[in-house]
Amino acid sequence: MLKKFQQALVKREEDGILRTLKPQSKGVDFYSNDYLGLAGNKELQLELLLQIQENPELLSGSSGSRLISGNSSKVTEVENYIAEQHQYSAALLFSSGYNANLALFSALPDRHDVIIVDEQIHRSVHDACRMSHAKKLKFRHNDLEDLECILQKQTGHCYIAIESLYSMDGDLAPIQEIAALAKKYNAALVVDEAHAFGVFGYGLIEKYQLHHDVFAAVMTYGKALGAHGASILCNETVKAYLVNFASPFIYTTAAQDFLWAAIQTGYEFLKKNPQLLEKLHRNINIFRNQNIQTPSSGLSPIQAVLIPDNQQLRNLQRALSDKNFLTYAVYSPTVKAGTERLRICLHSFNTEKEIVEMAEIIGGFV
Template sequence: MLKKFEEVLDKRKEAGILRTLKPKSAGVDFYSNDYLGLAGNEELQEQLLQKVQEKPKLLSGSSGSRLISGNSNTTDETERYIAEQHKYPAALLFSSGYNANLALFSTLPDRHDTIIVDEQIHRSVHDACRMSHARKLKFRHNDPEDLESILKKQTGPCYIAIESLYSMDGDLAPLQEISSLAKRYNAALIIDEAHAFGVFGFGLIEKYQLQNDVFVTVITYGKALGAHGAAILCDETVKSYLVNFASPFIYTTAAQDFLWMAIKTGYEFLKQKPELSKKLHKNIEIFRNQNIDTPSSEMSPIQAVLVPDNQQLRSLQKTLSDNDFLTYAVYSPTVKIGTERLRICLHSFNTEKEIEKLTGIIKAFI
């Protein structure tokens, strides 16, 4: 058995795509999801520290799943607060966005249902669909016409799964068109706002006031909020159904109250600091003004630079690293051959000089 694993790993190593764990590097951050810099914000950390000093029990372990000994007043208060902020009837907290998607798609659809997913939906949704008894179909990325052609052929209940901002191409979904299609065909629309939350206020669902048209929204907190965990926004019936039947919720030990407190504090901090989002969008504008060819949205903090060759991409990333720029390269077969890319993440804390130097190296290279 070990020999089989070693052979597969050796092939990856020969191709130069073996994944390994490395310590966090020093350098200029153009690769993390910390879009607003909250993961290391000293003012926010002081607020969290003060709350822990006032209530040290926040650091205690939960001691069990939420259905046994792991529920608390802090958890319930945070869920009510989140639901109120997003104008949804209810919220259900999870320890990660991956777990939230596993719970949703493995539980709500049954063997008589169809899940129609954007072909670039997050891997967690694909994994969850494998746990479900429902049929899964894909539609072309951000293509409402292709989605409608699939919806027309369905005879039973359907779920539609999309992201509002996609992490690989950094492009935005046509939310209003897709929500209109979902309503027309009586399909349940599920939207993952992982990369939009914090970047666009409390997300694009709130920005376009689509709460009544979106069946379930997923918000994650490990990106712009600089924390961890996730929330499913839904109505009370869906929340109760998940609490009763979602294995990833039922059989997971609850996180300690510090996490839920940090999430609630993060929301409050976002409301206090609108200038962070403004600075981020200014930096996105500076990057776009450098005229780098990209499939990404002009409003996205994720800017993909296509470098359709693994070797060329590896050389570019090394050159950037030698200049102290931390970037993330996505090689085939993680993406299709010919669509290899450098994934640039912009932040509120990046400077104009850093952005101009980064893009100068990229333009000279490609």
Template sequence: MAVNSKYRRILPEIRGLVDFSSNDYLGLARSDIFSGSPDGAHGSTGSRLLTGNSEEAMHTEAYLADHWSQEGVLIFPSGYMANLGLLSAVPGRHDTILYDSLSHACIKDGVRLSLANGFSFRHNDLNHLESRLKNASGQAYVVVESVYSMDGDQAPLKEIQLLCQQFEARLIIDEAHATGLAGIHGGGISEADNIEFFARVNTFGKAVGLHGASVSGSAWLKDFLVNNSRPFIYTTAPPPHLFVQIRKAFDFLKSHPELAVRLYNNISYFHQKSGAILNERVMPGPHAVQAVLIPGEEPVRNAAATVQAAGYDVRPILPPTVQEGTERLRICLHSYNTKEQMDGLLTILKTLL
């Protein structure tokens, strides 16, 4: 069967370009801080409940629990699986999950796999969330991202926390794009703003420079997931050296806070320059993800090709990832991008727009 070209995705083969596309916000994925495998082990040999558990896994989960002052932390092989495993397992048949309409696909898929009733609320719309909470049945769960991956904007976590407290709802926060960047210990915006939550997902594939993710919360939550989360139970565990590297990364981030400072200085510089050049086309999020709106599949593809030809790795974002009419170039800023690189990128964009 032919693939509809409108939604066809092709694996990229782009090399040697200035990076404005990856999630390696602080450059750790290309650094030399990771090396070696404990006991020469390169694989875990099985699921955590069979042969795949290790001292390194338990040590790292205890390390993160202490690091973030949480009762329990459970590590999954990816952020996708963490959200899938959490949302499909915990909410019950008569419960309600309310999730932001711009939530990542893994959150929406987790809701679909759950036995609970699932409803979206308009993006960052507190009034709509409140109306949903008033009509929720059973235990209500509210799921948001601290930083949204396509618009780069931030959830009003303090106000959402107050609504959850008012309606006795359980707050779940995905910190994918703030892990390692916000909070004294890299826990994300919820740590920086002292937000109370039922569960928090922290991913290690972005600013932390690795892969995998964790779910933090109560000791009960960790035990429940170990026994009921199918994506955790039936998946081969990450290799022991990944757990070692996770601890290394957070130790490194703790001793190098200047990396995040450099990133946010770059964000500020990009905002200052892009506002004058791109006007209403740019969606100036306060975090690493920046979006330049170029509606239409062909125009945004052509724009990306032109930018890449000039030496800058920027990718087009198309439906169904975003709604038709909101196609955009997604620009990821990093601590290692220079002012000259940002100026060069903006100069190319100015000629296009």
């Protein structure tokens, strides 16, 4: 058995796609999801430190799952706060967005249902579908005609799974049009707002006021909020059903109350500091003005630069690293051959000088 594992690892190394754990690098950050800089924001850290000093019990372990001993008054308070902020009747907190998606798609659809997913949906949704007894179908990325064609052929109940902002191409879903299709065919629309939350205020559901058209939404807090964890926004019936039937919720030890407190404090910090969002979008505009060709949205902090050759992509990333720019390269077969790309993440704390210098290096390779 170990020989089989070793052979698989050797094959990955030969293909140049072996994953290894590395210490955090020092340099100009163009690769993290810390879009608003909250992960290292000193003012926010001080607020959290003061909360701990005033309430050191926030650091106590939860001692069990939320159905046994881990359902503190703090987690209930924060769930009610989140639901109110997003104009949903209920919210259910999880330790990660991955677990939230596992809970949703493994518990809600049954063997008579169909889950229709965008082909670029996050891996967590695909993994959840494997745990479900429902049938999974894929529609072409952001293709409304393909989605409707699939919906027309279904006889049972359907769930539609999309992201509002996709992390690989940095493009936006036509969320209003998809919501209209879901309504037309009486399908339940589930939207993952992992990369849109914080970048577009509370996300695209709020931006377009789609609360009544989106059956459930996932908000994750390890990106723009600089924290950890996630929430599912839904109605009280769905929340009660998940509490009763979602294994990732039932069988997980609850997080410390400090995690829930950090999430609530992050929400309040976002409201008090709108300039962070303004700086982020100013930096996105600066990058877009450098005339680098990209399939990404002009509003997205994720900007993909296609370099359709693994070796050329390695050369570009090495050239950027030599100048202390930290970027993330995505090689085939992780993506289809010919669609290899440099994935650039822009932040509120990047300077115009850094963005222009990075773009100049990229320009020499495209």
